[in-house]
Amino acid sequence: MxxxxxxxxxxxxxxxxxxxxxxxxxxxxxxxxxxxxxxxxxxxxxxxxxxxxxxxxxxxxxxxxxxxxxxxxxxxxxxxxxxxxxxxxxxxxxxxxxxxxxxxxxxxxxxxxxxxxxxxxQRSFACNRNSPRYANFSIKCGGPRMMSNGIVFEAENQTLGAAGFNVTSAQNWAVSNVGLFADRQNQLYVQNTLAQVTRTTTPELYQTSRLSPGSLRYYGLGLKNGLYTVNLFFAETAFSDQSTRSWRSLGRRIFDVYIQGTRQLRDFEISKEAGGVERAIVKNFTANVTDNHLEIHLFWAGKGTCCTPEQGYYGPSISAINVVPNFIPTVSGIPPGTHEGKNQTGFIVGITVPIVFVALILVFVIIYIKRRKKDDDEEVFIGIGPRPNTFSYAELKTATEDFSPSKKLGEGGFGPVFKGTLSDGRVVAVKQLSVASHHGRDQFITEIATISAVQHRNLVQLYGCCIEGNRRLLVYEYLENKSLDQTLFGHSGLHLDWPTRFNICLSVARGLAYLHEESRPRIVHRDVKASNILLDAEMCPKISDFGLAKLYDDKKTHISTRVAGTIGYLAPEYAMRGHLTEKADVFGFGVVALEILCGRPNTDTTLQIDRIYLLEWAWNLYENDQSLNLVDPTLAEFNKTEAFRVLGVALLCTQASPSMRPLMSRVVAMLAGDIEVSTVTSKPSYLTDYDFKDITGTFMSEETQTSMASSTSDNTMKSNNNAVTVTDPGPSPVNVSGFGDILAEGR
Missing domain, CATH: 3.80.10.10 (Ribonuclease Inhibitor)
Known part of the structure; x- marks a missing residue:
């Protein structure tokens, strides 16, 4: 003890x-x-x-x-x-x-x-007691001030922590939180999402929610006594849809709801009540206020899950609160300090009404003129379901100081990236797409909306886009430690110890597994490489640029051929035949895993000839039982078991035949030690007559299906004679009958 x-x-x-x-x-x-x-x-x-x-x-x-x-x-x-x-x-x-x-x-x-x-x-709840000033309040739990359906929801986005409270300056409402997430670091106790919540006309109301691992209370202060309707807005955005049949969808958030000390909901589960995740549900209650004080209490009684989809997902969650009277109020609801005496009421009303009337007319005229002056950029949103967040070009120009060279973070195949600060204080990365998409604006917006909805802790979050005239810009979250290649091979001044490297390797695998098997639509990245893996302040890796290849005409991107990728990371079947499945990403991941292990790029012409190409050197050492010589010599210490695991997975992922490469979900399991790393018994052959037909991939592009259908049986027989001997990592656990939801080339 x-x-x-x-x-x-x-x-x-x-x-x-x-x-x-x-x-x-x-x-x-x-x-x-x-x-x-x-x-x-x-x-x-x-x-x-x-x-x-x-x-x-x-x-x-x-x-x-x-x-x-x-x-x-x-x-x-x-x-x-x-x-x-x-x-x-x-x-x-x-x-x-x-x-x-x-x-x-x-x-x-x-x-x-x-x-x-x-x-x-305090127990007397003294503020405005016996002298009520208010008859309603609305709170945007965990988020900024916003208007929804004519209701102004006040901001409630302060840091509460494991034990904290906050009272508004007007003293009209307050919030109190108690509880410590056992295994999840979330100092703000807020859940953010860009998912388009359904079953509501205002999905933006559900993009943030206040979380609590224990007890969350909201108070109405100084309310006029009487009956009120309490509207509580919920949507489950932390768990996956159960229809995916993924273990990540097994999470259950269960809590109780009390109004004025009386339990109104017992074992309340948001997703169950709403009919699924990312669906809005509003619960309505009648409350009797007798002492100018209202209390709404959300309480976790220890039920539900604690560790799915990640550690620390449990306890109450709420998106917004709206409390309105069931009577005609006799109080103004104006915050303290704004009353100037009853004798001035008539004068104020007499002056205010015509001013407001004229102002409203002017506002409508201005809005009408602006709408008439706009070109058809805005029309692109009509008929589009999940609408992405949009930014004006002027807003992004200001955020990046007119795209100042001093703000430039780098430049990739899709265009330059600039650091910017939005008006709300968020630091972002703004990517200027260097070539206009060959799609129309409506399809561009649709694709961006789709990408925005794909969220995972190991994927860079896309906040939204800008589309004005021929301009196309994307706004991403900003990652402080830039890219993995700069850290591994550059002069960033950062040193990655072994635990950090292993975590990066495992986390990137999880991100790719999510893209391939969990996200809707499922996505082939097509350019998995170290420079497309960014690191945040805690060295947590996040994959960038997923889904972007579809936005471009293949003739106008950074690769002169129709293959979107980078030499050194390209799977042979994709580079030579244009055959694209998720196994092309698996190959790229294998190369990245080797780079993380060795601390060097996949090609380095400054080295002696037998070490120039990392894959070739790795196989030579592996076949001569000298695998540990691959490990970065700058590492003072490392875990041999984990190092062998990374090497085995890397060699397996870079097999010539895509059917011999594992799915990313199996890669995650192998790296985590949940299953044994499949045995690799033969060095791959990257020859032009090799058969790259993959029968284990869960999805592929339409052009790949067409090319495969036109292949002759003679070619198939010839290719089969060249097969290597590798332990089969197992077939895909997902049976996909169609490929309409694939975000990949040629769609």
Missing amino acids: SRLESLVLRNVLLTGTLPSYITELQSLQKLDLSFNNLTGQIPSALFNMDSLTYLFLGNNSLSGPIPSRKSETLQTIDISYNMLSGNLPSWINSDLNLNFVANNFELNSSSSRLLPGLECL
């Missing part, structure tokens, strides 16, 4: 006082005894344990003062919903994560400055 680091006894009906022996657990870092029936005072020793970092004692019946001293390690404290009293201790500061809501503290100007709004959320 002395080595115990985490003790969680949440919501288990504990009674009595806090036991003293807890303070003897000197390795304890997290203690959660919330939602029980504990009484008595908080022992001072509990706040002064050497290793304790997270302390959750909320929703008990603890009394007395807060300990006057605490250790430096204790950074997150939840003591909300108790009977604590007295003055706040001097150690309180704004750098701590504190939730002291619903107690009986004596507050002064100093404490109000350090914990602004706490006076509104």
Whole structure:
């Protein structure tokens, strides 16, 4: 017990006082005894344990003062919903994560400055009590201020953390959060998505949602007493569709909903109620406000899943809240400080009404003129289902300082990329497409909308696009550490140790597996290489430029032939025959995996002749039992088992015949150690008479199907005589009857 680091006894009906022996657990870092029936005072020793970092004692019946001293390690404290009293201790500061809501503290100007709004959320809920000012409020949970269906939803996008609260400056509503995600780092406790949520006319309302791993409360303050309708907006955007039959779709988010302390929904599951993921559902309730105070409580009772699709996906999630009265309100709803006396009301109304009327006419005239002056760029959106986010050219020009050379991040086959800062503060990467798409604008927008909807932690997020005249620009998330090739082969000053390299390799495999087998539509990247793998601030890799090849006329891209790719990473069947399946990406991944292992590019003419070509050198060492000589000599240490695993997978992925290459889902399993790496017994032959026909690929381009259909049986027999001996990694687990949903060349 002395080595115990985490003790969680949440919501288990504990009674009595806090036991003293807890303070003897000197390795304890997290203690959660919330939602029980504990009484008595908080022992001072509990706040002064050497290793304790997270302390959750909320929703008990603890009394007395807060300990006057605490250790430096204790950074997150939840003591909300108790009977604590007295003055706040001097150690309180704004750098701590504190939730002291619903107690009986004596507050002064100093404490109000350090914990602004706490006076509104004590047990008396004193703000505007008995003097109501409001009769409605609307909140965009986890997101910025926005208007939807004529309703202005106020922003609620501050950092709450594991224990925090926030009260609006108008003191009309507040939010409180408690809980620590066990294995998922999400400091903002917000879920972002670009998925086009269905079953709603306003999908943008669901692009953010507030998350909580435990208890999430929203409060209406200073409300006029009476009956209200509470509208709660939900959409599940963290899990995959169950129709994919993927383990990622098995996640279940289950929580309870309380209104004014009464449980209204038990074991509420968003996707089940909505009929699937990325579908909107609005739940309506009637609430009786009797003391100018409304409380909406979303509570995780420990049900559902915790680790699907990734660690830490559980607990409440909500996109928006709208509360309206069931009566004709007699309060204005104007924030405090804007009233100027009843005797001025008539004058104000008399002046305001005609001004507003004239202003509205002017606004409509201006809008009409602007619409008439626009060309048909906007018409492209008519009839398109999921509409991508769009930016004006002027907005992106300002963000990049007129595409200043100092903002240029690089230039690839599709055009230059610039760093920019949007008006909302987001740092982005703006890609100027150097050649106009051969598609019409409507198809361009459709393809961009499709790409925007494809999201995974190892894929670069596409925020939206700009289409004005002949201009085509794409707006991506900005990745701080640039590309993998710059880090591995350039002069970035970054050094990748072995754990980081192995994680990059595994994460890239996961991203490709998602593109090939999970996304809708499924996507062949066609240009998997180190320069198309970007690294964020935490060195998490993200694949870029997926789906872009379809936007271009093959004669106008960075490759002079109809093959979109880069020499050194091209699969032989794709380079020589134009035969495209997902196995072309598998080949490119194999080359990248070798580069990560060796710390050198696939071709280096400065080396001695037997080492110029990485694949050839790797096979020579492998056949002579000298595989470890491949490992980057700059690595001080590395895991031999993992290194052999990466090498085996790389050699398997770069087999000449695509049917001998594994699917990326099997690559992930092999790298993770879930299954053995298939044995490679023969060096591949990249000869022109080799048969590259792939019968195990789950999908291919139409031009590939046509070329395969026209192949003669004689050619097939000749190719079969040249087959190498490789352990078959297994057939595809997905049976695809059609290829209409493939985002690839020739569609």
